[in-house]
Amino acid sequence: METRGETRLKHFFDMVRTIGSRIDKEFSFYPETAVYTTEVNFPCITYKILKRTPYQGFKPRVKDIYAKDKDTSLVEYSQLFQCIISFGIWGQSYSVVDDKREWFEKLMIRYSDEFKKEGILEIFFSEQEEDKIIEIKDNSFVKQTINYLFRNVRVFKFPVENIKEILTVNKDLSEYEFLKEQFDKIK
Numbered sequence: 001m002e003t004r005g006e007t008r009l010k011h012f013f014d015m016v017r018t019i020g021s022r023i024d025k026e027f028s029f030y031p032e033t034a035v036y037t038t039e040v041n042f043p044c045i046t047y048k049i050l051k052r053t054p055y056q057g058f059k060p061r062v063k064d065i066y067a068k069d070k071d072t073s074l075v076e077y078s079q080l081f082q083c084i085i086s087f088g089i090w091g092q093s094y095s096v097v098d099d100k101r102e103w104f105e106k107l108m109i110r111y112s113d114e115f116k117k118e119g120i121l122e123i124f125f126s127e128q129e130e131d132k133i134i135e136i137k138d139n140s141f142v143k144q145t146i147n148y149l150f151r152n153v154r155v156f157k158f159p160v161e162n163i164k165e166i167l168t169v170n171k172d173l174s175e176y177e178f179l180k181e182q183f184d185k186i187k
Contacts, residue, residue, distance in 0.1 A: 007119035007120045008152070009083065009150075011118065012150070013047055015115060016029060016047075016107075019111050020045075020104075026041070028042070028044035029044065030044060030045075030047075031046065032046040032047065032086075034046070035088075035090060035136060036136060042091050042141065043089070043090060043091030043092075045088065045090070046087065046088040047085060047086065047088075048085070048086050048088075049086075050083075050085065050147065051084045052081055052082075052083045053081065054080065054082075055080040055081055055082035056080050057080070059079070060079040060156060061077065061079070062075060062076070063155065066157075073159070074158065075158055077156045077158070078153050078154065078155050078156075079154050079156075080121070080152075081151065081152055081153070081154060082149065083149070083150040084126065084147055084150070085150050086145055087145070087146050087147075088143050088144070089104060089143065089144045089145075090142070091142055092139075092140070092141060094131075094142050097142045105125065105146065120152055121151040122149070123149070123150045124148065125146065125148055126148055126149045127146070127147050128144065129144075131143070
């Protein structure tokens with residue numbers, strides 16, 4: 001399967017919004033803070049990041065070196081991340097919220113291959129939290145929360161000179177020596 005190589009969380013949320021709107025013209029998808037700060041259409045689905053941590057190591061790794069000549073060389077770093085994303089399904093009726101949650105879970109399964117083509121490494125259901133009644137501006141809403149585990153890669157490209165400066169400051173000699181050897185081959 002051909003992929004983009006990386007997907008940032010913002011791009012993933014945009015994909016969910018686009019796919020959801022394509023399937024259901026009344027699909028409403030917001031950052032969770034919007035429910036408390038702006039006018040939103042109910043029922044709706046909200047998202048928030050509960051946790052985002054490096055996965056399989058804490059520091060970025062050299063992924064590739066693009067070296068045509070000394071002036072056009074780039075070093076590409078990548079870093080894996082694991083996130084827990086919380087989706088809140090909001091509405092004024094339990095049955096509407098429950099139906100919308102089931103619909104959303106099916107969307108996530110059905111389009112998982114499309115998400116992966118866009119560079120998401122993994123996304124899968126993690127848990128459903130306790131149902132709640134939330135009071136906002138004198139209105140009561142039913143909220144069901146489902147959490148998904150999400151893994152993605154972040155890619156950073158730096159010109160050669162910037163990489164040398166960063167590595168020298170961090171005194172990461174082993175990686176610096178590797179890069180220096182690669183750049184010396186170009187000269």
